[in-house]
Amino acid sequence: MSLFDSVDSPQDVRRLAVDELPVLAAEMRAELIETISKTGGHLGSGLGVLELTIALHYIFDFSHDRLVFDVGHQCYPHKMLTGRKGRLATMRMDDGLCGFPHPEESDTDLFHTGHAGTSISLALGLAHADKIAGNDRRTVAVIGDAGYGAGVAFEAMNAASELDLNLLVILNDNEMSISPTIGAMSRYFTRLRTGPLYTGAKRELTEFIKHMPVIGETLDRSIRESASVFKSVIAPGHVFEELGFEYFGPHDGHDLPRLVHTLRDLRERDGLTLLHLQTRKGAGCELAADDPNRLHGVKPKKTVPNDGEAEPPLGAPVPKRPAYTTVFANKLIELAREDDRIVAITAAMPDGTGLVEMERALPGRVADVGICEQHAVAFAGGLAKGAYKPVVAIYSTFLQRGYDMVFQELLIQDANCVLAMDRAGLVDDGATHHGLFDIAYLRTMPNSVCMAPASAEELEAMLAFAIEHRGTVGLRYPRDVAPAASEPVAPIEFGKAHTLRDGGDVILAAYGEMVPVAEAAADRLLAEGIDCTVINGRFAKPIDVATFGPAARRARLFVTLEEHALAGGFGSALIEALAQAGVSIPAMLMIGIPDAFVEHGTRGRLLEKLGLTPEGVADRILEAVGRPVSAPVGA
DSSP states (O other), X not given: OOTGGGOOSHHHHHTSOGGGHHHHHHHHHHHHHHHHHHXXXXXXXXXXXXXXXXXXXXXXXXXXXXXXXXSSTTOHHHHIIIIIGGGGGGTTSTTSOOSSOOTTTOTTOOOOOOSTTOHHHHHHHHHHHHHHHTOOOOEEEEEEHHHHTSHHHHHHHHHHTTTOOOEEEEEEEOSBSSSBOOXXXXXXXXXXXXXXXXXXXXXXXXXXXXXXXXXXXHHHTTHHHHHHHHHHHHSTTOHHHHTTOEEEEEEETTOHHHHHHHHHHXXXXXXXXXXXXXXXXXXXOHHHHHSTTTTSSBOOOOSSOOTTOOOOOTTSOOOOOOBHHHHHHHHHHXXXXXXTTEXXXXXXXXXXXXXXXXXHHSTTSEEEOOXXXXXXXXXXXXXXXXXOEEEEEEEHHHHGGGHHHIIIIIITTTOOEEEEEEXXXXXXXXXXXXXXXXXXXXXXXXXXXXXXXXXXXXXXXXXXXXXXXXXXXEEEOOSSBOOOOSSOOOOOOTTOOEEEEOOSSEEEEEOTTHXXXXXXXXXXXXXXXXXXXXXXXXXXXXXXXXXXXXXXXXXXEEEEEEEEESTTSHHHHHHHHHHXXXXXXXXXXXXXXXXXXXXXXXXXXXXXXXXXXXXXXXXHHHHHTTOOOOOOTTO
């Protein structure tokens, strides 16, 4: 039996001898690589913190102490040691393990975290609560070098010195986020890595001066100044100690015996402490380590249909359609070649948003601002004021972090900017990553425009329209294959919907990626004797009352369809606009995401569960009109 086979809990880890821990790490690493290469998931980040995770559970008891992972996608080794190793093969699958910490899975997962930079704030809150309650606990936050560049991390460290707390912050420095870490902090970390070891340098200098014969007492009053001079020589601008944290490092984050020794010492230290570890993302898997950007997230081996795509018939050619992200990126390059005022912005996601291709094709026309979504949006506001045409390529869920900047730096200024919101709708990673609220948080503010394409061709047309439109446009599209348009794309007119088919019984008003679903549902309903009008909404703001009003007046049933929260979404906007225009709707059915957080799972399976498939939509409409749900067409 392997050593890992005997480890089912942190208590089992603590029973091992220190010299057995590297063996445990090797076995866990092999298991992690084999399993995640099959299931898909965040491989590189977990491999990078594997030794650290073992050492943390060896020294601390997190059934009592507190552990907070920043972002959380590096938590796979933690899950393996906290009673979940038998479910590792279900990672990010329906009813399986979440790819991030999840409190419902384990008491050692305190928060469901998926966005960067918040761990120090959360840990400070925990430590402060324990101090008030008189609890004797230790709190540890693990944050990456890229996450540390987020503004909220600085805010937390700035506030920490005022609270007189015991807190250990571990800086996991692998020079990477998903792409290489950028910015002044990245360069600062490089100086720390390549400079002399600074562990306790200020303290050691102080003790040295105090014990100097004769002149020690004379110099005592100048110790602070002397230490600062020494500090500036060996580590210029040492921000951690200026913020009140005693700094240790940088240390090798893969040296398990030394990690155990260091953490044992730091566990007993009071006050604010920062341990700087150098790790290698993807360590132990050469493919991941050599290309940590590509293997940040591993796609599963295709043993079942994924992302809602049907398996092609045996022997049939596999159709290859580009993803919405690819369509966006290619069209943006084309437009930027024609207009040198177009500048793209990404918040540490050049690969995920497709902008990595624009970086290569048009050097200097893409700005990567790091994991700083607020800054990305405000930066775009400045570019717009400077007569440029900024396009912020950002995931829908991450744009939520820049909400106030959208409000003040874009909309109040009536800035010309495109918010290209990728991953709008459902994704594999769960509640923190689903883009289900962008219509609601954008449309309520003046000067905003909300658009969504139904096909690859429509995305191209909408992007060109949005860049030339005066004002701020939110353009949303999913992480999915971009279908071909069912007919030639009609020109994009501001605030105008487009009627795709005209029927007499049911009005199907669909938005974005749900338009093809509505068309397919209409085909199924026609086979049941129900004739549908299908309208591609195109805009969630403004609403085309001139098109939807007459349709609503003659509808037996008016249906809205969207891959967004029903509260505040496209359907809500449509009802509000028609009500203000005095249009009454005899019967209404709104289909979308209910008022609950959606757990993780494959996109295709989630769409099925929520009834956002042609079959699910058709069945809901049949029930609404009082017709029995029939067997699937062709069954």
